[in-house]
Amino acid sequence: EAFPSGDLFIKPAFSNGGKGCMLYTRELNGYRKSDGIFISRRNLFDKLYSRSQFETLLIQSRIRNHDYLEELGFTTLSTVRVLSAIDRQGYVIILRALFKVPLENMIIDNLGAGGIGCPVDLNSGRLCEGFRKDSSFPLEHHPDTGLFFNSVQLPMWKNVLELAIQAHRFFPGVPFIGWDIAITKEGCVLVEGNSFPAVESIQQAHGPLLSDELFRSIFL
Numbered sequence: 001e002a003f004p005s006g007d008l009f010i011k012p013a014f015s016n017g018g019k020g021c022m023l024y025t026r027e028l029n030g031y032r033k034s035d036g037i038f039i040s041r042r043n044l045f046d047k048l049y050s051r052s053q054f055e056t057l058l059i060q061s062r063i064r065n066h067d068y069l070e071e072l073g074f075t076t077l078s079t080v081r082v083l084s085a086i087d088r089q090g091y092v093i094i095l096r097a098l099f100k101v102p103l104e105n106m107i108i109d110n111l112g113a114g115g116i117g118c119p120v121d122l123n124s125g126r127l128c129e130g131f132r133k134d135s136s137f138p139l140e141h142h143p144d145t146g147l148f149f150n151s152v153q154l155p156m157w158k159n160v161l162e163l164a165i166q167a168h169r170f171f172p173g174v175p176f177i178g179w180d181i182a183i184t185k186e187g188c189v190l191v192e193g194n195s196f197p198a199v200e201s202i203q204q205a206h207g208p209l210l211s212d213e214l215f216r217s218i219f220l
Helices: 041-051 067-071 157-168 199-206 213-219
Strands: 008-012 022-027 030-033 038-040 057-061 079-086 092-101 116-119 176-184 187-194
Touching (some): 030 041, 079 213, 092 157, 092 213, 116 199, 157 176
Antiparallel strands (some): 008 022, 008 057, 022 030, 030 038, 079 092, 092 116, 176 187
């Protein structure tokens, strides 16, 4: 088997903002790309092999959202951006959290690609009104499905926060990290950590970080 079994998610290793990502859904004799075009397994392998000669690609099995989230209409993987900080004593603090929601026909959840951000209450894991990166107007519901965001309480919320805390302990020299964590059928999955975590979106969701005394003390 040249590829992992099932659907494939492929991204350039050194891109950002979701640029160049591809989703291939497994069918009997090949794959169906998200734009509807079918390609055989052999042709897909040859295509990616040729591209890999000048670009490093990450090829991995598609991750699916938790059943509860899929029932709400989140069929594209949605991640939580958790902003954590570590002080000089090695104590990790969770400062903010943002749930990223794709629109229909999107294969990524990035806000820069048109997705929606929803602030998350750190105590309960409940979503608040969403927003678009290019707009100052709050969104009460998803424009495609009509789902009211404040009716959603993320499952496994304590596990999400604990995963971010445990991960940050491995990087004591990085004061602030924005973690992207997926809540899946198999549990919480750490997708990536960002040392430059796009704090403009976090602040658009929760307000200025410099107004937070805890943030200021760690930052200084």
